[in-house]
Amino acid sequence: MRRQDNERGLEELRKVRRESRPYYWFVGIFSFFVNLLMLTGPLYMLQVYDRVLGSRSVATLIALSVLVVFLYGMMGLLDYTRGRVMGRVAARFQSKLDTRVFDAVVRRSAVQPDELSQTGLRDLESVQRLMSSPVLMAFFDIPWTPVFLIGISLFHPWLGYLAMSGGAVLIIITVINQLVTKNPTLKSNVTTMQAEKISDQLRQESEMVQALGMRRAAFLRWHDARQKSLSGQIGASDLTGSFTTLTRTLRLLLQSAMLGLGAYLVLQGELTPGAMIAGSILMGRALAPIELAIGQWALVERARKGWQNLGQLLAEVPPEQPRTALPAPRAKLDVQQLTVVPPGEQQAALRIVSFTLEPGHALGVIGPSGAGKSTLARALTGVWRPAGGKIRLDGATLDQYGPDVLGEHIGYLPQRVTLFDGTIAENIARLSQAPDDTKIVEAAKKAAAHEMILKLPEGYNTRVSSTGGRLSGGQMQRIGLARAMYGDPVILVLDEPNSNLDNEGSQAVNQAIKRMKEEGKSVLIMAHRPAAIQECDMLLMLENGSRSAFGPKDEVLKSMVKNHEQITKTAAMPGGVR
Numbered sequence: 001m002r003r004q005d006n007e008r009g010l011e012e013l014r015k016v017r018r019e020s021r022p023y024y025w026f027v028g029i030f031s032f033f034v035n036l037l038m039l040t041g042p043l044y045m046l047q048v049y050d051r052v053l054g055s056r057s058v059a060t061l062i063a064l065s066v067l068v069v070f071l072y073g074m075m076g077l078l079d080y081t082r083g084r085v086m087g088r089v090a091a092r093f094q095s096k097l098d099t100r101v102f103d104a105v106v107r108r109s110a111v112q113p114d115e116l117s118q119t120g121l122r123d124l125e126s127v128q129r130l131m132s133s134p135v136l137m138a139f140f141d142i143p144w145t146p147v148f149l150i151g152i153s154l155f156h157p158w159l160g161y162l163a164m165s166g167g168a169v170l171i172i173i174t175v176i177n178q179l180v181t182k183n184p185t186l187k188s189n190v191t192t193m194q195a196e197k198i199s200d201q202l203r204q205e206s207e208m209v210q211a212l213g214m215r216r217a218a219f220l221r222w223h224d225a226r227q228k229s230l231s232g233q234i235g236a237s238d239l240t241g242s243f244t245t246l247t248r249t250l251r252l253l254l255q256s257a258m259l260g261l262g263a264y265l266v267l268q269g270e271l272t273p274g275a276m277i278a279g280s281i282l283m284g285r286a287l288a289p290i291e292l293a294i295g296q297w298a299l300v301e302r303a304r305k306g307w308q309n310l311g312q313l314l315a316e317v318p319p320e321q322p323r324t325a326l327p328a329p330r331a332k333l334d335v336q337q338l339t340v341v342p343p344g345e346q347q348a349a350l351r352i353v354s355f356t357l358e359p360g361h362a363l364g365v366i367g368p369s370g371a372g373k374s375t376l377a378r379a380l381t382g383v384w385r386p387a388g389g390k391i392r393l394d395g396a397t398l399d400q401y402g403p404d405v406l407g408e409h410i411g412y413l414p415q416r417v418t419l420f421d422g423t424i425a426e427n428i429a430r431l432s433q434a435p436d437d438t439k440i441v442e443a444a445k446k447a448a449a450h451e452m453i454l455k456l457p458e459g460y461n462t463r464v465s466s467t468g469g470r471l472s473g474g475q476m477q478r479i480g481l482a483r484a485m486y487g488d489p490v491i492l493v494l495d496e497p498n499s500n501l502d503n504e505g506s507q508a509v510n511q512a513i514k515r516m517k518e519e520g521k522s523v524l525i526m527a528h529r530p531a532a533i534q535e536c537d538m539l540l541m542l543e544n545g546s547r548s549a550f551g552p553k554d555e556v557l558k559s560m561v562k563n564h565e566q567i568t569k570t571a572a573m574p575g576g577v578r
């Protein structure tokens with residue numbers, strides 16, 4: 001996506017940033033006073049050398065020193081306050097965007113789990129971190145650098161020339177630093193993330209890694225990524241480090257050069273000793289923010305990249321428009337000419353498929369592997385949008401329901417059940433903030449999982465992890481079914497519900513389907529095994545993404561048998577299919 005296309009997302013970010021505009025003014029005004037108070041040191045030196053030492057007045061020295069303590073105190077207070085304000089502005093920026101970015105990340109991950117969706121929340125954090133860091137304060141201070149440099153030239157034009165040329169060299173170094181360190185810093189960030197991703201995945205799949213004897217190979221793969229990340233980090237930190245050292249050395253050198261030139265001018269009688277010292281201190285103050293910015297440039301680069309990424313993410317996943325709340329739908333599903341193209345693919349996985357499902361019916365969707373059954377399930381649950389055709393739930397297309405509302409109406413049991421870290425009850429209640437215990441138990445009973453859960457050591461409060469923890473595959477599937485049934489959905493989409501179930505589990509699922517039908521609700525079962533379609537009244541047969549048969553179960557099965565016999569007979573004939 002080009003920068004121009006990201007503009008909508010960037011504008012969204014800028015809008016949130018603009019909301020804190022009064023605070024930026026506040027910090028700007030405070031920075032003015034902080035920088036003004038920076039003159040305390042040089043002015044003190046000027047007074048001590050040129051007035052106190054000349055007049056030998058202890059009283060003046062004490063008065064000046066008290067004043068300096070007060071002024072430094074004020075400066076510290078203002079500096080601390082502006083830091084606190086920016087910290088809060090940064091936190092506000094993050095929390096204002098948290099919901100929006102989280103929503104965009106979840107929506108994008110569901111269809112395209114790429115780098116952009118993975119880093120979304122981290123990108124927001126890196127922008128927040130820059131906003132609350134001292135580097136940002138340095139940006140508020142840098143505009144004062146020329147003012148300090150001009151101040152130096154007021155002492156003596158030669159000092160001014162030296163300060164200006166020193167400042168110019170530092171600015172050139174800053175620009176070169178920005179150009180040179182940009183790519184290595186970003187590259188090192190990417191390699192670090194890749195190494196983390198590999199280690200996360202290997203940790204999650206540790207059981208399989210162990211069982212398949214993949215430990216050494218897995219280690220080498222991770223180690224390779226880790227080495228790349230490490231050498232990237234060393235390269236980037238060497239580069240940034242060299243610029244930091246260069247600027248620091250240059251600043252110290254310039255300060256000393258300032259003293260040297262000042263001393264020469266004092267010897268020539270063109271400058272007072274106080275001005276010599278004050279000039280050197282001013283030089284240090286003028287260059288300090290530039291030095292700080294260069295030292296922390298990696299933070300700036302990360303935030304800059306994060307800002308661009310966020311712009312792209314928000315542009316690609318626009319906010320959802322509010323929808324008119326519809327009444328609870330009847331369990332009537334109407335699929336017309338549905339075509340679905342998996343995200344990032346060119347070819348449709350489902351082509352012009354039509355069927356209807358009436359309330360109180362169960363539809364079995366059968367077909368070989370890769371026929372498009374799971375694709376249909378994802379389209380029916382609103383996860384993948386149709387590239388063509390329509391899916392209507394009680395007359396309204398799916399996009400007329402809000403995604404969370406649709407989730408309440410259509411219960412979904414995915415092919416691979418994943419639970420979330422938490423208790424079984426929390427998982428069944430779909431992590432609801434206000435879980436309803438009665439509904440949780442009811443859903444578990446409908447899924448015939450109630451007894452099984454009670455037998456666990458802590459019943460409904462048993463803690464589980466994303467991979468199930470102490471639960472077996474079949475137990476996870478039954479909890480997944482209870483989760484699908486939580487909140488009384490009108491339609492249930494079950495993708496291979498029997499894949500991990502024993503006989504008792506399969507019967508429990510069939511019982512649940514029967515109950516749904518009796519309540520006037522409907523069920524779709526994507527299945528390989530005959531046991532799964534026992535309760536189905538209708539069958540939809542998919543082949544290569546197209547509908548090859550649809551109708552009452554017995555008729556479809558009969559025609560399948562007939563076709564099968566036909567094929568067998570033809571194959572048996574001389575010259576037939578072999």
Ligand SMILES: Nc1ncnc2c1ncn2[C@@H]1O[C@H](COP(=O)(O)OP(=O)(O)OP(=O)(O)O)[C@@H](O)[C@H]1O
Pocket residue numbers: 342343345349367368369370371372373374375376415
């Ligand atoms: N996330 C995805 N990205 C790209 N293509 C996909 C994705 N998921 C599925 N497909 C493709 O869509 C086609 C249909 O896959 P689908 O998972 O719907 O088949 P299925 O009938 O459910 O198979 P199975 O019975 O093995 O689960 C396949 O060609 C597959 O390669």
